[in-house]
Amino acid sequence: MIVDNWRDPVDAVVVGMGPGGEEVAGRLADAGLDVVGVDQRLLGGECPYYGCIPSKAMVRAADLLAEAWRVPGMAGTCMVEPSWAPVARHVREATADWSDKAAVDRFTARGGRFLRGRGRITGPGEVTVEDESGREIVIRPRRAIVLGTGSEPAVPPIPGLAGTPFWTxxxxxxxxxxxxxxxxxxxxxxxxxxxxxxxxxxxxxxxxxxxxxxxxxxxxxxxxxxxxxxxxxxxxxxxxxxxxxxxxxxxxxxxxxxxxxxxxxxxxxxxxGRRVDVEGTGLAALGLGDASGLHAVPADDRMRVLPPLGSRPGVWAIGDAVGRGAFTHVAMAQADVAVRGILGEGGPPWSDRATPRVTFTEPEVGAVGLTEHQAVEQGLQVRTGTADLRSGARGRLHGPGGDGFVKVVADTAAGTLVGATAAGPAGAGGEMVSALTLAVHARVPVSDLARVTWAFPTFHRTIAEAVKMVL
Missing domain, CATH: 3.50.50.60 (FAD/NAD(P)-binding domain)
Known part of the structure; x- marks a missing residue:
């Protein structure tokens, strides 16, 4: 095994260059820091190559078929013959045929340096990267180590599964x-x-x-x-x-x-589901104890695993690795907190009180905050309101495929929403939950929400019907 010490000055090492890691590394480079980004897979992470982007291209194509099948009885006649070839072609185009060259070029153009390999912490203030040839490169950054190592598809130990050509x-x-x-x-x-x-x-x-x-x-x-x-x-x-x-x-x-x-x-x-390889990050080398039983990297609301101390760089963690929501938008929000901390800019900490999540089925399901069960478990005084999308004009006009509902969960003691779910066709679930996310985030009083004027005829008006039930 050949071991090299990285001799050029390095301010920060970002291990895991998914959406959050790329955001951290790029912004630190923009700020003039010497940054090394490390990833053994594609720069950009799961989202642009195997998750959000290609899967939503597939979802969009499938939704087009469903809409065409609804034409009879609503708008005339229509013949549709599904074909997967254009979908596969679109996915290849969206992922650049699973090449990260453009992403690597984008990062290096900002002044960062990229290492393809498996990175892990091997001591306080030390990261070791094993590259594709097996060579180990030891880097000792002066200011920060950031763990954005993401997650992997979780494969359960079902007898007979291992060794078969199953899909994730x-x-x-x-x-x-x-x-x-x-x-x-x-x-x-x-x-x-x-x-x-x-x-x-x-x-x-x-x-x-x-x-x-x-x-x-x-x-x-x-x-x-x-x-x-x-x-x-x-x-x-x-x-x-x-x-x-x-x-x-x-x-x-x-x-x-x-x-x-x-x-x-x-x-x-x-x-x-998905799993985080906590042991693979090398946390044990920081003296934090045995990481074998951990399901996520422990980080505070400033995304710090270890704050800077004297000449020792601080350690931050973001994204899937910290186990607070495996979503690109969570990783990006946490990246902002980490960058501000590394640069000493202060600002608000991370909060998951109003983190939105969307399931892109049809009906689409958008949700934010606590479910009714979670709110009750936390000991809140809960009142809920649920309204059917078809009770509104837009739902009746939409015809087949117009199923959906809005459910709000209110903390009656505080007089605010602590959670909400919106389900509906044509992307309505994810779009409706944006207004509900703002309400939960800003702790808007339910009495104020009840006075909002919602445009007619829209799916959003169903929010008003649900809110009235919790007054």
Whole structure:
């Protein structure tokens, strides 16, 4: 093993160049610091290559098919023949055929330097990078180490699964053709988005979810709505079913559940969450104790793992690695807090009180803050209001596919919303939740929200109906 010491001055090392890491490294470089960015995968992270961008291109294509199928009875006649080839081509274009050359050039043009390799902390103020040739490069930055190491698809230890050609989201977005049948393990956001996409392009799709409802982290009403819509569209859903064994005979998968069901499919998508490789960050080298039992990197609301001390650089962590929401917008917001801390600029700390999240199915589900169950668990005095989207003019005008609702969760003692969910067609869920996010973030009194004038006829007017119920 060849070990080299990085001899040029370095102010900061950013390990993990996903959206948050790239933001930190770029802004520090803009500020005149000598910055080294490190990543063993593609600069830009999961979002532009395997997550948000390519999957939403697929979702958009599938939504176009669904809209065309609704033309009869609403606007005339229409014949649609699904074709995956243009979708695969669009995904390749959106991801630059899974090349990060443009991203690397963009970062180095700002003055940063990029190392392709696996970076880890190997001592106080020390990062070691193992590059593609196996050479180890030791870097000792003067001001900051930032961990933005992201997360990986979590693959459960199901007997028979290891060694089979199963998909995660990474293989699914790179698919060159639609399988005849697809089994999906996991009824969360990723699993349902991709399940609906492939079903609309002709796959026979079965979803297996261990929890008693779909979208188990969200309001029960959201899971119930999607269960009805998906099953009406021909998908098969097994709830409360844990995959107990997986088999693959070279041409098809079998999934046996603990309830005695057997699912057979050409392809298997594992969408059972994500995991953070905390041990791989090298936290133990900082003297913080055994990291083997940690599921995330411990960081405070200033994103600090260790504050600067004397000649020792500080250590910050952002994004998926800190376990406070695996979303690009969370990583970017935390990146801003970390940059301000490194540069000594102060400003507000990170808060997850009003973090929005969107499941890009149809109906689309947007949510912010606490669910009703979470609010009750925290001991809040809770009142909820739920209004059906179809009760408003826009819902009735929308016709088929106009399903949805708005649910608000109010803390009656404070007189403000602490959470909300909006579900609706044509992107309505994610768009409606923006107004609700502002209300939760700014702690707008419910009495003020009740006096807001909402445009008619819009989906947003349903918010007013839900708010009236918690006054």
């Amino acid at each position: 989201n990474r293989e699914a977005v790179a698919a060159e053709e639609v399988p005849r049948s697809l089994a999906v393990l996991g009824g969360g956001a990723v699993g349902l988005e991709l399940a609906q996409v492939f079903a609309r392009f002709g796959a026979d799709v079965t979803v297996v979810e261990a929890a008693p409802r779909l979208l188990p982290a969200e309001e029960p009403e959201a899971g119930e709505l999607l269960l009805r819509v998906l099953t009406e569209a021909g998908l098969t859903v097994h709830l409360g079913s844990l995959a107990a064994a997986v088999g693959h005979d070279g041409s098809a998968f079998t999934v046996d559940t603990d309830r005695g069901d057997r699912v057979t499919a050409e392809r298997l998508l594992v969408a059972t």
